[in-house]
Amino acid sequence: MAERRPPKVIVTKIGFDGHDRGSRVVAAYLRDAGMEVVYTPPWQEIGAVVKLATEEDADVIGVSSLATDHLLVPKLMDALRAAGLEDVQVIVGGIVPPKDERLLLEAGVARVFHPGVALGEIAEAVRMLTRDRRSLLEGTL
Amino acid sequence: MNAPVTPVERIRGGDRRALARAITAVENATQEGAAIRAALAPYLGRAQVTGVTGPPGAGKSTLVNALVKELVARGRKVAVIAVDPSSPVSGGAVLGDRVRMAEMQGHEAVFIRSLAARGHLGGLSRTAAQVVELLDGAGFDDVLVETVGAGQSEVEIAKVAAHRLVVCPPGLGDDVQAIKAGILEIADAFVVNKADLPDATRTERELRAMLALRQNAAPEALPPVLKTVATTGDGVAALADWLAARALQHGRPAPAVPHTAPPASGPAALLARLIARDAYARHLGLELVEAGEGTATVSMRVRPEHINFWDSCHGGAIFSLADTALGLACNSYGSVAALIDSHMTFSVAVKAGERLTARAEEISRSRKLGVYRMEVRRDDGVLVASLTGTVYRTGKPLPNEASTGPAA
Amino acid sequence: MNKPVHKPVVASALEQAERRWQEAFDASPGAARRAANRSGIELKPLYTPRDWSGAHYLETLGYPGEYPNTRGIYPSMHRGRSWSQRQLIGLGVPEDYNARLRELLAHGASAISLIPCNSVFRGYDADEVPPELLGTCGTVVNTVDDMMRALADVPIDRVSCALNDPSPFTLLALLLVVAKRRGVAWTKITGTSNQSDCISHFVANHMFFRLALQGARRVLVDHIAFCNARVPGWNPLSVVGQHMQQAGATPAEAMAFTLASAIQYAEDCQARGMAPDSFLPRFTFFFDISVSFFEEIAKFRAGRRIWAKLARERFGAKDPKAWRFKFHGQTSGVDLTRQQPLNNIARVAVQAMAGIFGGLQSLHTDSYDEVLSVPTAEAARIAVATQNVLREEAQLTDVIDPLGGSYYLETLTDQMEEKIESIIARIDAAGGMYRAVEQGLVQRMIGDSALAFQKRVESGEQTVVGVNAYQVEEDAGAYPVLEYPARERIDAQLARLADYKAQRANAPAQKALDGLARAAQGSDNIMAQVVAAAEAGATHGEICAVLRRELGFGQPLAIV
Structure with a gap:
């Protein structure tokens, strides 16, 4: 497939926490890095994120978590698989304790980013994951 | 049933993921995209395509949200295309319009797709018209197209949509001129949104006066000026009625619908x-x-x-x-x-x-x-x-x- | 403001001396380095009497406890009575919270706080939400029964309680019911409704109850009126700059937005017929304290002066108590790093000192591990110890406003004041804070500042130790993190809630909820009905559901 479309990334927060500084900064940075960013306010429900990813044909979903909302990410992964979106790459950023990080990676999360990570590193990962997804999907339409 | 299901069969069968991926293919101008468009051709022409344009801050997205809600309540399947501007420097974009449609985006009768303008002028993305076709072919009853709203170069919407709404915020006041000629001429109706604000009546009056002056026509031949409060839903049912009546009169969307007021009688x-x-x-x-x-x-x-x-x-x-x-x-x-x-x-x-x-x-x-x-x-x-x-x-x-x- | 007034002969001597120094400085290494603080104020390498001479001392600084209160709101400040040590705590089920509370009280905490579970913040009972999240970052409190257990053996008539309790203030309602059951008069209940500032929730951290902004606005004014009349020792309003600064606003912006919000709340109270001298003395404020030491001190001193002027001149308050800018400070979590987390102990100490020199009335010090997880008990103890060291070992409290009169700090206070006032003027021009946030103006300013700061960190212009400088290899797994409450405890809490709902008398609860709905439809005081509903046995989630239905459901308005 032609690579004309820049990476399309959903930047979202699921669960109850509302602290959205991280997600806004990341969204703005990815935009400035030339990507198409679908930004949602906090408190998204998992079903809504799946529908969003479906309709937007997103390459990557970035979930920001400050409190403990990352504990819902395994449920998101299940819901994506159930909707046939196993190709969509999920990354998580925020305060994620090490043991939870293992849990998320086992659930299929591609990368976990912690506070202090360079935004450029996130952008690079998104580009790479987008390439992975698109080559995975090549010719399957 | 062992034969591979084609993308078009999946799209016609309501597979949203197949539709979304076909839109991407069309956006990228791939051969797959062109093939799907060709195969959908027999199914086109059923959807009512309504364009929503107007200056930034007029409340286009909230109006679209309210209109979607009304149309869904009437049992219609609704697709929305929200076009956001791309940064001229990085090419990136924040596709934020659908955020303001949060209330309806989870509904199963609703499909929303954000498109980045990608430097294309004219208020739409280069491929918006083709995406409208896909959504029509997928069987949506209504396709609403919300433009960038960045200014005056929004006339492309006239080629895509059979029904064109120009949304005006109240308090344009003397700046009613801000809605420039190009946009005025494509309008099938004006919607003064946020009609609960104090300047709404004055804006409505000024719009009517200016229209009469510009188009030099009898008042009943002029596009109507409707008032809505998208946040409360006031006036939205009347807008949907107007659209339904206009659709009835025009049968199905045609690219160049002659400019006529909707029927008020008959x-x-x-x-x-x-x-x-x-x-x-x-x-x-x-x-x-x-x-x-x-x-x-x-x-x-x-x-x-x-x-x-x-x-x-x-x-x-x-x-x-x-x-x-x-x-x-x-x-x-x-x-x-x-x-x-x-x-x-x-x-x-x-x-x-x-x-x-x-x-x-x-x-x-x-x-x-x-x-x-x-x-x-x-x-x-x-x-x-x-x-x-x-x-x-x-x-x-x-x-x-x-x-x-x-x-x- | 403080134009130097010098006799010519002095000036010339000063000028000569300054010229000599300037030449020497220019020849020194690093002379070309420019510096600016987070609010964008350019910093000179040296300040002298030519910058600030103290000529207008009485008008601009005055004495502590006197208008314009720049040096402090009380005559004795920390020399007389130290700040309250108020640690935010909240975890697990009510019993867990109660145990931690008693431990903190034993370690010298003089006031308590309650952070509810995020499900409570969002207006739901425990049985309405995904169970994975319950009690992982705050305490689950839904019923009077929960509040009784949370406050078991806590002398609520003697300690001041800070409740993180946004509109519609159900935690306060539950506390008042507990007081009634224990025979404690409401006039003896003291404390603060933290998180009562619905505007800050709307723009910055979206932890409000999903009440539409204008609905929350009404509930807040009802709440202020109710507390002023019935719980006179309670501070019903805490205007919060902390959320906005944590979300990325510069210190000057955060102070300006906070004051602009306070102006709206005061105008709403006035419009309701309340007299400024009756409600302004119960206004309190809550700020973030970043590690930008002098900037924070100047922010607080400037804010105190502006508020005194606003209260006296804009609102015409005559009671000096109404001019007092009472504030709680919390050290900034955004400054803390996951890398080398023990370094955070040093950062918190610097932040806390800035707050103390800034003249705060109560202080929360963050635990060093807040960027790793919800704080562990050990880390929370160190945070309390930090306050004890500063208060009792370091002799910071012996002299009032000890940095006052510093050429630098006074110049900076004036510059911050000017900057803050210009932002307030911008908000005023937009039609006030409610209009400005509905238009997204404030969110955009905050988002721009957040991204600009992050880009300075990425470019290395702003050093963050352990992140973009002085990095070391380390294993994040080496630090202990808080265990989430055991599933059985959460299950037990859910079972208790089910029992509570099954065993209570439903008719009075329903009747009270109907009364609440009627109040919301009409013009009766909503807070009085929230308390009545809590007393009749209604749960937090039930009360919030009624108000969501009657006053509208709020969506966060977030803008990139």
Whole structure:
């Protein structure tokens, strides 16, 4: 497939926490890095994120978590698989304790980013994951 | 059933992911995208395509959200294309318009897709018209296209949408000129949103005055100025009524619809108003398809809540559909008529998801009595049920229509 | 403001000396380096009497406890009575919270706080939400029964309680019911409704109850009126700059937005017929304290002066108590790093000192591990110890406003004041804070500042130790993190809630909820009905559901 479309990334927060500084900064940075960013306010429900990813044909979903909302990410992964979106790459950023990080990676999360990570590193990962997804999907339409 | 399912079959079958990926293919101008477009061609032309444009901050997205809500409540399947500007420097974009449609984006009858303009001028993305085709071909009843709204170069919407709404914030005041000529000329209707703000009435008046001046036409030939408060939904039902009436008059969207005001009189307009006021019809998701003196065609998509205990559409729902067509047909003369006797024959069972259309025809009509025949058919033409009904004609004018009905 | 007034002969001597120094400085290494603080104020390498001479001392600084209160709101400040040590705590089920509370009280905490579970913040009972999240970052409190257990053996007539309790203030309602059951008069209940500032929730951290902004606005005014009349020792309003600064606003912006919000709340109270001298003395404020030491001190001193002027001149308050800018400070979590987390102990100490020199009335010090997880008990103890060291070992409290009169700090206070006032003027021009946030103006300013700061970190212009400088290899797994409450405890809490709902008398609860709905539809005081509903046995989630239905459901308005 032609690579004309820049990476399309959903930047979202699921669960109850509302602290959205991280997600806004990341969204703005990815935009400035030339990507198409679908930004949602906090408190998204998992079903809504799946529908969003479906309709937007997103390459990557970035979930920001400050409190403990990352504990819902395994449920998101299940819901994506159930909707046939196993190709969509999920990354998580925020305060994620090490043991939870293992849990998320086992659930299929591609990368976990912690506070202090360079935004450029996130952008690079998104580009790479987008390439992975698109080559995975090549010719399957 | 072992043959591979084609993308078009999946899209026609309601597979949202296949549709979304086809949109990406069209955005990227791939061969796959072109092939899907070609294969969808036979299915085009059914959707009502409405463009929503206007200056930034006018409340386009909140209005679209409110309109989607109203259309879904009327049983329609609605797709929205929200076009956001891309950064001229990085090429990146924050696709934020759908955020303001949060209320409706989770609804199963709604499909929203954000497109980045990618440097394309004209208020749309380069491929927006092709994406509209895909959504039409996928079977949506309405496609709403929200433009960038970055300024004055929004005339492209005229080529894509049959119905063009220009949204104006109140308080344009003397700056009503900000809505420049190019946009004024494409408008089929103006919507003064945020009509609860103090300047709304003045804006409405100034718009009307300017339109009269610019177009040098009689007031009734000018595009109407509608007022809404998208955040509360005030005026949105009237806007949907106006769209329905206009769609009825224009049949289906054509690229260059001549500029005409929607009908304010005549049986079509009357029946559009009646069904819009009919809470039961809205509850069932009935829509008026065609109307004339003594005739009306009403359709309905069979929804899960219409299904009975053995997985078919409940006969009562089918009767309601036919009865509504009858009620509209016999009231099309502007005086009250009421059903006094009816007989119905059911031919085949109907499953959820199918669309049924009931057409009422007048067999005879005297001063006191009218006899009507209704046929209910599936989209493939199969007769589902037929019905005859006798109505008593009271001769009294329809309530709330005394001054606007055709009799007046 | 403080134009130097010098006799010519002095000036010339000063000028000569300054010229000599300037030449020497220019020849020194690093002379070309420019510096600016987070609010964008350019910093000179040296300040002298030519920058600030103290000529207008009485008008601009005055004495502590006197208008314009720049040096402090009380005559004795920390020399007389130290700040309250108020640690935010909240975790697990009410019993867990109660145990931690008693431990903190034993370790010298003089006031308590309650952070509810995020499900409570969002207006739901425990049985309405995904169970994974329950009690992982705050305490689950839904019923009077929960509040009784949370406050078991806590002398609520003697300790001041800070409740993180946004509109519609159900935690306060539950506390008042507990007081009634224990025979404690409401006049003896003291404390603060933290998180009562609905505007800050709307723009910055979206933790409000999903009440539409204008609905929350009404509930807040009802709440202020109710507390002023019935719980006179309670501070019903805490205007919060902390959320906005944590979300990325510069210190000057955060102070300006906070004051602009306070102006709106005061105008709403006035419009309700309340007299400024009756409600302004119960206004309190809550700020973030970043590690930008002098900037924070100047922010607080400037804010105190502006508020005194606003209260006296804009609102015409005559009671000096109404001019007092009472504030709680919390050290900034955004400054803390996951890398080398023990370094955070040093950062918190610097932040806390800035707050103390800034004249705060109560202080929360963050635990060093807040960027790793919800704080552990050990880390929370160190945070309390930090306050004890500063208060009792370091002799910071012996002299009032000890940095006052510094050429630099006074110049900076004036510059911050000017900057803050210009932002307030911008908000005023937009039609006030409610209009400004509905238009997204404030969110955009905050988002821009957040991204600009992050880009300075990425470019290395702003050093963050352990992140973009002085990095070391380390294993994040080496630090202990808080265990989430055991599933059985959460299950037990859910069972208790089910029992509570099954066993209570439903009719009075329903009747009270109907009364609440009627109040919301009409013009009766909503807070009085919230308390009545809590007393009749209604749960937090039930009360919030009624108000969501009647006053509208709020969506966060977030803008990139």
